[in-house]
Amino acid sequence: MNKAKPTILVVNDDGITAPGIKVLLEAMSEIGRVVVVAPDSPQSGMGHAITIGKPLRLDKVDLYEGVEMYRCSGTPVDCVKLAVNKIFKGQKPDLCVSGINHGLNNSINVLYSGTMSAAVEGAIEGIPSIGFSLDDYTLQADFSHCVKYVKELALQVLANGLPQATLLNVNFPNTPHIKGIKVCRQAAAKWAEEFDERIDPHKRPYYWLTGVFQLNDGGEDTDVWALEHNYVSVVPVQFDMTAHHAIPYLNNWKFNV
Template sequence: MITDRPLILVVNDDGITAPGIKVLIEEMQHLGEVVVVAPDGPQSGMGHAITIGKPLRLDKVELYPDVEMYKCSGTPVDCVKLAVNRVFKGRKPDLCVSGINHGLNNSINVLYSGTMSAAVEGAIEGIPSIGFSLDDFSYDANFNHCRPYVRSIAAQVLQNGLPKHSLLNVNFPNDSFDLQGIKICRQAGGRWVEEFDERLDPHGRDYFWLTGKFQLEDRGEDTDVHALQHGYVSVVPTQFDMTAHHVIPELNSWSFDIPND
């Protein structure tokens, strides 16, 4: 793995055979030497989960020409950890890209996303990182309109780097839009209103199927949701420091009376 070209780690949460990762691999091959470490099956909604208490498998596979590829039995974050510690053997990649996810990771979805958590893990490791997602959950989603933007955004990160402890969350409208360009946005305020569909299994035991609807609580025109609704590619600078810094002064004004008993 000795090359003068930028070394690019590609990961996802839809699994190593997903169409979205194939598009990402092809676009990254224009920019550098690509190494893929991805889950052996779908891992959507895993967030920043890691595997403990059971072994991880890492197997080399050959799916695409001239690409070093490994499938991992663990989560997207496991994939990044194994890539950094075992595959690259101490050499840090120049870029980590995750996706292209089948489905949006805008607004609050960033917290649940395996795609974005893999990119976050890359940033934790000090690697400039990007998560890419498309507003289309179907297996045969059309990613062609994303290609030039994927390459352009990745090239800019390779050229300019990113501030420490930050990464990019990039979301694309589906192919029903004529893309208007890129908008740098903030994350929209929103949440999922969950419902649990209760059913019976063949043995008469209750089980639950999670459903729900996304509830937008933010009508700002500078958000990722607004940009996507108007045909723009949304780019949200993201960080993994979850400290509510603006709350610290208020907490410092409290009097904490410690009971003596």
């Protein structure tokens, strides 16, 4: 594999035809050799789901001239796994970028996000990885103000690397008047879900998930604060979910077995 230019795996969760991935692959094509592997349909909210018990399809497509692209029938994480195992055949890319997602993945949303889970899978594979998201859910979203930051962050990661088992969660405010980049922590927040109950023509109930984002964090060092003040938020994320601070606490328990 030609190493004169870095090889960059581009993935997403909005599907291979989403406008956000087109912007991302175009930006990455200015930096290195791009390989795109993306779901054949939207996979938002899939988290770190993988396909078990049914076959996966991986088909080469020609959507954009000069870009190696594959359409996958599975989840965003499936896309990364198949890319590493079947396309790169173990010779891993220099960078994995996911997005640009239509909608924010800040704060607690990182747990539900297919975009971020694809980037997490890249990091699990030992590939420096970044997830990108924009605060605009529409298909008409304007990503133009994100491009220079996408390229700069990708170049920084390629030049400097990332700490072991760490990736970046990058979110963009929906404004062309960005003040700069803030390295942040994840804000403490949750979704207060509600389920709108309706009745189908067969008189059976069904439910639409709705909810309100509840911020329980007034800190000025969070991703929510940065985005509200028109900064690009950059949160270092780890996939080791061990609560290391709780281990001494649990070691004080007296087990009776």
